Amino acid sequence: MQLWNKLSREELVEKLNESGFKFVTVSFYKYAPIENVQVFRDHLFQMWSELDVVGRTYVAHEGINAQISIPIPNFERFRNELYSISFLDGVRLNIAVDESATEHPFLKLKIKVRPKILADGLNDETFNPSDTGKHLKVEEFNALTDDPETILIDMRNHYETEVGHFKGAITPDVDTFRDSLPIIEEEILKGNEDKNIVMYCTGGIRCEKASAWFKHQGYKNVHQLEGGIIKYANDAKASGLENKFIGKNFVFDERRGERISDDIIAVCHQCGEACDTHTNCVNDACHLLFIQCDSCKEKYENCCSEDCQDVIHLPEEEQKALRKGKENSNKIFKKGRSEKLKFKGSACMDA
Structure with a gap:
């Protein structure tokens, strides 16, 4: 077969x-x-x-x-x-x-x-990823994150947290999960060893490994949201409990996002209008992931910049020549990081 x-x-x-x-x-x-x-x-x-x-x-x-x-x-x-x-x-x-x-x-x-189901940059043979922190259901998560002695950490990447996150969460400005682990420990956890540590991500896999890693590093009060944002949103709705997530949950498929609340907390990276719709630049040599409103989508023809807009109108052979020599992998693509994006990282004033 x-x-x-x-x-x-x-x-x-x-x-x-x-x-x-x-x-x-x-x-x-x-x-x-x-x-x-x-x-x-x-x-x-x-x-x-x-x-x-x-x-x-x-x-x-x-x-x-x-x-x-x-x-x-x-x-x-x-x-x-x-x-x-x-x-x-x-x-x-x-x-x-x-x-x-x-x-x-x-x-x-x-x-x-793959070598690992989640690239983490860790090389510690004594580390057991199944020895995780305590899993929290919706009611437990809501109660613990109301406690002033709790640190709530978003384990996702910058382009995910930009369009949606839990109220009061710390959202590290990172590109990958492997980047996040040392940054979170050095900049957030050190000096807060006695506080409750609560982590969340899309479906739970990043928190599963992160909570186990921080336990391995000696932190005691480590917790994670069971099933991540997806399960939380479904369970909160089914149980009639408060939904503390605002905005959109970024997902890694053709949808690129699922609406959790009506709040729009991000802006179009090109004009600054309230928007939380991700798109990929249509230029095959770019494919930058960025936020683009319908007006800019029409104006720039699904491109991230006028430069890329010029490229897509060239004959296909010229486009191929411009791409020649570039590694054909995800490494040539960027996720929301470009000097051409005037409003990248700006917050919606109404959020």
């Missing part, structure tokens, strides 16, 4: 449209030792391909991290087959809060073998 996708983007969209499926978007992770990662990866690909699952999954010797979409008619079978895997039996499935942004959050199934 074919163990990878060979279709173009256009063919994938056509295939999904023809299927007529409505999808449910799910994320889950599990830190657990996996001995033969490649065999496990191929097994998942075969199993999920038969169910028309699409999305992105990383597997490593330390576990699995998945963000996928499943046709609703196949969801029960998917869950039963997933739970038949011993170490994934009963694993928490985080269901997306907002399914309205796009019909196809993912276009294809990608399962990749």
Whole structure:
């Protein structure tokens, strides 16, 4: 059986449209030792391909991290087959809060073998990522974060926290998770060893590792939001409890965000108007991730700058020549960091 996708983007969209499926978007992770990662990866690909699952999954010797979409008619079978895997039996499935942004959050199934399911920059063989801090449910999280002796830390990156975060949270200005760990310890935790440390992220995986790491470093009162923002928003709504998250939750799929509250706390990076819609610059040599309002989207033709706008009107061969020599990977793309973005990092005055 074919163990990878060979279709173009256009063919994938056509295939999904023809299927007529409505999808449910799910994320889950599990830190657990996996001995033969490649065999496990191929097994998942075969199993999920038969169910028309699409999305992105990383597997490593330390576990699995998945963000996928499943046709609703196949969801029960998917869950039963997933739970038949011993170490994934009963694993928490985080269901997306907002399914309205796009019909196809993912276009294809990608399962990749990685050195780690979450790049952390840590090289400590004595570190156990499963020895985590205390998991907090909605009511516990709300109560503890009301305590003045609590430090609430957002474990996500700058472009995520810019559009939404919990009230009173510290939002470190970092590009990656690996950047955040030493910065948080040096600039936030040192001198606050006796306070309650509460962390949160999108679905829980970053806090799972971070809480375990800070416990390993000797911090005692370490907590994390169970299931992250996604589970919190769903549970708060279902239980009628206060939702302390303001703005939009950034997600790593075609939606790029799901609305948690009506607050818009960010601004368009090009004109400064209230906006929290992320886009990727359409110039293939750029693909900068930034915030762009509808007016600027029309004015700049989905580009981050006039320079990129000029490029997209060149003949394709000239565009290819300009891209020649650049490494074709995510390393050439930036996430919200550019001198061309006049209003990057500005807060909405009404927030």
